[in-house]
Amino acid sequence: MKKSKGNHPHWERRLSAWFDGECSDLDAAEVRAHLLDSPQSRAKLQEWRRLREDLSLLQPAAAGEEQLERMRLRFEDGLAEEVFQVSRALRQWNLAAAILLVLGLGFWFRTHYWASSSHQAYASEPSEVDMAIQELLSRPTGRLEQD
Amino acid sequence: MSSPQPPPHSSPTQGAPPQLEQLFHSYGAKIYGLALRCGLAPKDAEDGVQEVFLKVQRRLGTFRGEAALSTWLYQVALNTLRDHRRRVVRQTRATEMSTLSPQAADPHFVAPGQSPVEQASVEERRQIVRLALDRLPHKFREVLILRELQGLSYRDVARILQIRQGTVESRIYRARERMAKELKKLGVEG
Incomplete structure (x- = not known):
């Protein structure tokens, strides 16, 4: 295989994978052979090693038992709060549905039952006052003058 | 009510x-x-x-x-x-x-035998590294965190980020290059 002496990105990507232990045995052998021949790649490798050391400074301390327990309780608290929020939302929806149902039924009664009962009121027998007025109005005019 | x-x-x-x-x-x-x-x-x-x-x-x-x-x-x-x-x-x-x-990172961590001056120097370097990492685009930052800090394999990184393994390989390489540049900009010699 022809080896590149330059810092070709193709080689650097392979070098990066080799550096991470993520290439096949065949690839690893080729990269090692390339490294013998390429001081630039060796320098690049050194740079990445320093970078890895630098990044290791950011490794956090493991969470302690007490801290994990606190987080677990917070999570359960959050879960309970979420369940509560959902059940409250459901209750509000139920209430809204009940109000709508009552309003709908009221409207239906108003348009059907109440309207027909009003019609019956008009069809009822005339009261005594109505009959007296009717009788008064039907009297002949001359008789009224005589009276 | x-x-x-x-x-x-x-x-x-x-x-x-x-x-x-x-x-x-x-x-x-x-x-x-x-x-x-x-x-x-x-x-x-x-x-x-x-x-x-x-x-x-x-x-x-x-x-x-x-x-x-x-x-x-x-x-x-x-x-x-x-x-x-x-x-x-x-x-x-x-x-x-x-x-x-x-x-x-653990702020109380002190390597054995470190003097206060050395501690301060390590802390300063830690902050610079953090800053450099924060300056990376998130796609580069994430692969570095998953690979270098979380220690996951390329395959796992690919599955988590839902990208191809070859993409992980090239992205990690580019992330390293960017990180080295950022560190140089911040005055840290690689």
Whole structure:
């Protein structure tokens, strides 16, 4: 295989994978052979090693038992709060549905039952006052003058 | 009318469902570590962990077993922590307080035999590295965190980020190059 002496990105990507232990045995052998021949790649490798050391400074301390327990309780608290929020939302929806149902039924009664009962009121027998007025109005005019 | 109060968490009959509790037991510390590695301060990281597991609880039904549970969990965690971090950064800018901590790493850790001057020097370098990492575009930052700090394989990184393994390889290489440049800009010789 022809080896590149330059810092070709193709080689650097392979070098990066080799550096991470993520290439096949065949690839690893080729990269090692390339490294013998390429001081630039060796320098690049050194740079990445320093970078890895630098990044290791950011490794956090493991969470302690007490801290994990606190987080677990917070999570359960959050879960309970979420369940509560959902059940409250459901209750509000139920209430809204009940109000709508009552309003709908009221409207239906108003348009059907109440309207027909009003019609019956008009069809009822005339009261005594109505009959007296009717009788008064039907009297002949001359008789009224005589009276 | 007084509204009912949420129930307290301390009742023995309450708590997370067993499956979730087991998940928290197995992965709580790892997700917390991931939150710190993503650059969140300890308090924000705890908030982040809570948010992650609440999201897991909501989405557990959508897990179809196509990937390992840990991979799926990391996907959810990474997306949630990314959003959480964005919110924290926005709030930090708004309040001009330093909520994002460069001391995500153990601030009390002192290598044996280190003098105060050496400690200060290490701390300064840690802050610079944190700053350089924060300056990377998130796609580069994430691969470095997952690979270098979380120690995941290329295959796992590919599954978590839902990209091809070859893309992980080239992205890690480019992330290293960017990180080295950022460190040089900040005055750290590689």
